[in-house]
Amino acid sequence: MACKRESVFAYTATVKLFSATLVLLASAVSAADRPNILFIFSDDHALNAISAYGGPLKEIAPTPNLDRIADQGAIFTRSYCSNSICGPSRAAILTGKHSHINGYLDNGYFDKEYLEDVNFAFDGSQTTFPKLLREAGYQTALIGKWHLKTEPEGFDYWERLPGQGSYYNPHFIQQDGSQKQYQGYVTDVVTERTIDWLKSGRDKDKPFVLMAQHKAPHRNWSPALRHMDLWDDVVIPEPATLFDDYANRHPSLKDQEMSIEDNFFYGWDMKFHGETPYPEYFGSYPNYEYRRMTEAQKKQWDASYEEENQALLAAIEAGEMTDKDVTRWKYQRYIKDYLRCIRSLDEGIGEVLDYLDESGLAENTIVIYSSDQGFYLGEHGWYDKRWMFEESFAMPFLIRWPGVIEPGTRSEALIQNIDYAPTFLEIAGAAIPETIQGRSLLPVLKAGGKAPEDWREGLYYFYSGEMTHRVPAHDGVTNGRYKLMHFTRDDSWNLFDLKVDPQELNSLHDDASYAQVLKEMKTLYHDLRDEYRMSDSTLPAHRLGQGWWKQRYQKTLGKVAANGSDYELVFIGDSITQGWEGAGKETWNEFYGDRKALNLGYSGDRTEHVLWRLLNGELENVDPKAYVVMIGTNNTGHGLTPAAETAEGIKLIVELLKDRSPESEILLLSVFPRGQQPDDKMRVRNEEINGIIETYAYDDQVHWLDLTDTFLNEEGVLTKEVMPDALHPKQKGYRMWAEAMEPTLVELLK
Numbered sequence: 001m002a003c004k005r006e007s008v009f010a011y012t013a014t015v016k017l018f019s020a021t022l023v024l025l026a027s028a029v030s031a032a033d034r035p036n037i038l039f040i041f042s043d044d045h046a047l048n049a050i051s052a053y054g055g056p057l058k059e060i061a062p063t064p065n066l067d068r069i070a071d072q073g074a075i076f077t078r079s080y081c082s083n084s085i086c087g088p089s090r091a092a093i094l095t096g097k098h099s100h101i102n103g104y105l106d107n108g109y110f111d112k113e114y115l116e117d118v119n120f121a122f123d124g125s126q127t128t129f130p131k132l133l134r135e136a137g138y139q140t141a142l143i144g145k146w147h148l149k150t151e152p153e154g155f156d157y158w159e160r161l162p163g164q165g166s167y168y169n170p171h172f173i174q175q176d177g178s179q180k181q182y183q184g185y186v187t188d189v190v191t192e193r194t195i196d197w198l199k200s201g202r203d204k205d206k207p208f209v210l211m212a213q214h215k216a217p218h219r220n221w222s223p224a225l226r227h228m229d230l231w232d233d234v235v236i237p238e239p240a241t242l243f244d245d246y247a248n249r250h251p252s253l254k255d256q257e258m259s260i261e262d263n264f265f266y267g268w269d270m271k272f273h274g275e276t277p278y279p280e281y282f283g284s285y286p287n288y289e290y291r292r293m294t295e296a297q298k299k300q301w302d303a304s305y306e307e308e309n310q311a312l313l314a315a316i317e318a319g320e321m322t323d324k325d326v327t328r329w330k331y332q333r334y335i336k337d338y339l340r341c342i343r344s345l346d347e348g349i350g351e352v353l354d355y356l357d358e359s360g361l362a363e364n365t366i367v368i369y370s371s372d373q374g375f376y377l378g379e380h381g382w383y384d385k386r387w388m389f390e391e392s393f394a395m396p397f398l399i400r401w402p403g404v405i406e407p408g409t410r411s412e413a414l415i416q417n418i419d420y421a422p423t424f425l426e427i428a429g430a431a432i433p434e435t436i437q438g439r440s441l442l443p444v445l446k447a448g449g450k451a452p453e454d455w456r457e458g459l460y461y462f463y464s465g466e467m468t469h470r471v472p473a474h475d476g477v478t479n480g481r482y483k484l485m486h487f488t489r490d491d492s493w494n495l496f497d498l499k500v501d502p503q504e505l506n507s508l509h510d511d512a513s514y515a516q517v518l519k520e521m522k523t524l525y526h527d528l529r530d531e532y533r534m535s536d537s538t539l540p541a542h543r544l545g546q547g548w549w550k551q552r553y554q555k556t557l558g559k560v561a562a563n564g565s566d567y568e569l570v571f572i573g574d575s576i577t578q579g580w581e582g583a584g585k586e587t588w589n590e591f592y593g594d595r596k597a598l599n600l601g602y603s604g605d606r607t608e609h610v611l612w613r614l615l616n617g618e619l620e621n622v623d624p625k626a627y628v629v630m631i632g633t634n635n636t637g638h639g640l641t642p643a644a645e646t647a648e649g650i651k652l653i654v655e656l657l658k659d660r661s662p663e664s665e666i667l668l669l670s671v672f673p674r675g676q677q678p679d680d681k682m683r684v685r686n687e688e689i690n691g692i693i694e695t696y697a698y699d700d701q702v703h704w705l706d707l708t709d710t711f712l713n714e715e716g717v718l719t720k721e722v723m724p725d726a727l728h729p730k731q732k733g734y735r736m737w738a739e740a741m742e743p744t745l746v747e748l749l750k
């Protein structure tokens with residue numbers, strides 16, 4: 001994101017490299033001995049389509065090469081994502097943090113007009129494992145799908161698909177910004193590029209981490225030409241819940257738009273040409289992959305699909321197909337194409353594994369296979385993902401590490417994608433930042449897959465509810481046996497007992513015999529939300545629906561894009577900070593007029609809004625000498641939010657600033673007093689917050705300044721002369737603030 005960041009990182013790099021070196025010396029491992037990490041990642045790969053996981057398709061569509069990783073290493077059977085969608089899963093992997101902390105909550109597709117011109121993107125300026133591995137002496141590379149909207153940071157080499165990427169004759173964006181088109185099939189190209197990099201891109205004096213990231217088997221499930229006719233004469237078994245009636249679960253299960261029956265496109269998904277003659281069965285959307293093909297490719301494609309397509313149309317025309325028959329036909333078309341995509345993927349993985357063997361790299365290279373989330377293969381009548389139900393919540397996780405992991409290991413440890421970053425860091429002998437939320441898997445890997453005593457008891461899940469496919473916002477927890485889901489919209493719950501109801505067809509939250517389980521699961525839910533720092537105050541939220549707010553935000557983006565690096569002093573806050581442009585204007589000019597100061601105060605903002613802005617571009621290019629942070633009183637004003645919750649929001653803001661600007665000073669101000677009298681409820685609440693946040697100034701970078709007394713008279717009263725509405729300073733109040741803060745600022749701006 002920020003170009004200026006490079007120099008800052010160079011500085012921290014030296015410091016961190018130094019500490020990393022100490023760790024390495026301590027464990028007497030030389031840099032060259034550290035294992036390489038080959039992270040092979042696909043998109044939307046359901047566990048049910050990997051034979052090592054068993055499942056109904058294992059005989060019909062085996063994946064021998066993926067199974068090779070499992071057989072020679074370990075398979076994790078309770079591996080999950082934190083947010084079942086592409087960008088967010090990738091962001092969680094890169095950062096080791098849940099979505100609300102790394103800020104990438106969803107893929108960023110919204111249906112609201114006012115959001116159209118806002119570019120939601122991953123804040124790539126934050127710390128990620130590739131950056132830390134690079135600092136620790138690893139060579140870092142990425143080939144394939146990225147899908148985070150900002151360019152990859154922290155990689156010595158990358159070559160990425162634009163957005164979702166294409167299956168046929170795909171373009172790749174190069175590090176210099178140019179595009180390169182490769183002829184052929186995307187899975188084969190990623191495989192070739194991966195092997196090429198291993199052959200000739202590598203710096204043989206360094207260990208490497210290579211992320212080889214496939215598009216397959218993502219929608220529209222275009223197979224390679226050589227696999228088009230696989231399973232032509234076979235009927236793939238249908239999942240038992242293909243015609244799920246969605247009874248006994250949240251009503252939103254009926255409202256989704258990801259059903260095989262209702263939401264497949266004639267051209268795009270089902271591979272027909274032209275407009276749909278049966279809009280009741282197929283939506284209209286053309287097959288853009290077909291348009292990318294050469295004439296020869298098209299010819300082969302048509303030779304494979306057209307006969308079957310025409311046969312279906314004739315059968316419908318002749319009245320031979322019931323609605324259910326058509327759904328069944330669509331399922332067959334879908335599942336076969338999906339499995340055909342998997343076939344190329346599996347072949348490609350085989351080639352890479354063979355190359356590792358031939359080159360001698362296998363011995364010291366950890367190979368991991370995973371996918372950004374699971375996927376529905378007709379279960380519940382669905383394709384796609386997003387729900388916390390098992391099929392899309394689960395992520396494959398296979399790992400081979402010769403000499404460390406016993407071949408044939410099966411692990412039931414509860415693991416999540418936030419664990420990958422700390423695992424890689426520990427493997428590299430690098431320090432794991434305290435703010436990382438995942439746990440290193442090393443203890444599990446070294447103990448034959450057994451989770452240590454103090455391993456986690458549950459996993460937290462969050463889905464934001466973006467418009468695509470109309471799956472509503474929900475979050476939840478599982479302990480492996482039970483799963484509790486919370487639906488934000490109507491504040492309602494679903495509870496599942498995975499042992500008696502593995503297909504999750506019957507919510508037990510109203511079942512009296514599960515009252516105790518429900519209670520325990522709710523406790524787990526609240527505990528995990530606390531542990532992972534999730535609350536209204538920490539979940540980044542925008543106010544783009546309010547015109548003035550959107551305008552102020554966009555104006556700020558313009559300012560920082562043009563002159564971000566000029567600012568020396570940046571104020572972050574709410575209306576009290578914004579008021580420097582109103583009642584405080586004269587004082588501002590007097591004190592800060594010559595100091596290249598930027599005002600990031602927005603009236604009415606709470607911690608969650610500040611977090612959203614800072615994560616969405618307001619700090620681009622910004623790296624001032626000092627930040628002044630004063631936020632929280634609107635959290636108090638918003639239903640008297642508990643002090644600990646508001647404080648956590650403030651803590652995240654401070655951490656974010658420390659992470660993005662390790663050299664800036666951060667002046668954290670007490671939340672200003674409000675309410676005229678000392679016993680005012682909100683005044684007391686703000687004081688509670690201050691009691692917590694003053695402890696955040698525990699290092700040289702964060703400075704605490706309590707200005708409470710500045711504004712109060714001797715009886716502790718907040719007078720009208722200072723703050724007429726007992727909340728916002730007037731002219732006199734701003735002057736008092738500036739004068740009281742000045743000595744500290746002078747020090748910090750030196």
Ligand code: SGN
Binds near residue numbers: 044147218469
């Ligand atoms: C595209 C797909 C959706 C899919 C999202 C997200 N539609 O929008 O079906 O859910 O990607 O997928 S498509 O018509 O463009 O194929 S994700 O893997 O990137 O999260």
Ligand code: CA
Binds near residue numbers: 043044085086373
């Ligand atoms: Ca995906």
